[in-house]
Amino acid sequence: MSRQIIIAENAGFCFGVKRAVEMTVDTNNDKKSKVYTLGPLIHNKDVVESLRDQGIYSIDNDYFGDLSSEDTVVIRSHGVSSNILEEIKKTGASIVDATCPYVTSIQRKARKYHSEGYLIVIVGDPKHPEVIGINGWCENTAIITKTGDELENLPDKVCVLSQTTEKQANYEKTLEAVSKLSQDVLAFNTICSATRERQESAYSVSKKADLMVVIGGKNSSNTKKLYEICKENCQNTILIENVYEIPDDLIEDSNLKIIGVTAGASTPDWVISEVINKLKGTSPS
Numbered sequence: 612m613s614r615q616i617i618i619a620e621n622a623g624f625c626f627g628v629k630r631a632v633e634m635t636v637d638t639n640n641d642k643k644s645k646v647y648t649l650g651p652l653i654h655n656k657d658v659v660e661s662l663r664d665q666g667i668y669s670i671d672n673d674y675f676g677d678l679s680s681e682d683t684v685v686i687r688s689h690g691v692s693s694n695i696l697e698e699i700k701k702t703g704a705s706i707v708d709a710t711c712p713y714v715t716s717i718q719r720k721a722r723k724y725h726s727e728g729y730l731i732v733i734v735g736d737p738k739h740p741e742v743i744g745i746n747g748w749c750e751n752t753a754i755i756t757k758t759g760d761e762l763e764n765l766p767d768k769v770c771v772l773s774q775t776t777e778k779q780a781n782y783e784k785t786l787e788a789v790s791k792l793s794q795d796v797l798a799f800n801t802i803c804s805a806t807r808e809r810q811e812s813a814y815s816v817s818k819k820a821d822l823m824v825v826i827g828g829k830n831s832s833n834t835k836k837l838y839e840i841c842k843e844n845c846q847n848t849i850l851i852e853n854v855y856e857i858p859d860d861l862i863e864d865s866n867l868k869i870i871g872v873t874a875g876a877s878t879p880d881w882v883i884s885e886v887i888n889k890l891k892g893t894s895p896s
């Protein structure tokens with residue numbers, strides 16, 4: 612069957628996720644302490660299982676009471692609030708801070724401009740750990756919005772920040788809404804370039820594809836956004852976590868001449884390769 616597979620130019624592990632995985636594995640290899648991650652290290656169950664096989668387990672805040680100076684806690688790339696860092700320090704456990712430097716920069720802006728009297732507005736998902744963490748750096752005073760539609764009665768001084776994986780259009784809409792309501796607006800488009808590049812590549816590949824395959828965790832915010840972008844251009848878009856989730860009928864459908872593939876920032880290369888091999892018909896499975 613003649614079939615073209617187009618892989619998005621920017622797909623898979625981003626700098627921050629790669630760094631977090633490497634820092635965690637390196638810390639564990641030192642064997643100086645028991646290593647835990649605060650929450651699943653990344654939104655990819657294959658990677659989380661592989662870490663578990665190496666003895667690295669995910670914990671949540673309820674576990675802090677059981678930590679000791681023998682332990683190390685890895686902060687994942689999403690980052691956490693300053694209060695959580697303090698709570699871990701009190702247990703005596705060591706901290707390996709794998710917060711992505713791009714997220715750290717947003718946290719610092721939230722702290723700085725909050726202390727200068729600005730109301731912080733975060734464009735993003737209020738339930739996402741990155742947003743919860745950033746809000747913690749401005750004493751949980753931020754207004755969190757998706758598009759700014761519901762905003763009213765803002766103070767004069769407002770600082771707009773965005774979740775690193777937010778859509779550009781949502782950031783722009785919010786900024787427009789804030790600019791109508793406040794005099795002194797500071798705005799930082801903190802959407803990560805890795806996210807932007809992945810979204811742009813996914814957009815252009817999905818324009819040409821008969822079938823678009825998005826690989827990534829179902830809980831991954833950046834993966835879900837890639838899916839939404841692809842779906843707008845290509846009705847026939849599927850979201851899978853790994854090779855085993857590719858429906859057989861799609862593999863056999865000879866009408867699908869061009870298949871596009873993209874992957875979220877938490878998807879390792881080996882998962883992407885397995886999917887591509889299966890789509891090409893060269894997979895051993």
Ligand code: SF4
Nearest residue numbers: 625627711713775803
């Ligand atoms: S998407 Fe960007 S901000 Fe998020 S971890 Fe990756 S490099 Fe860092």
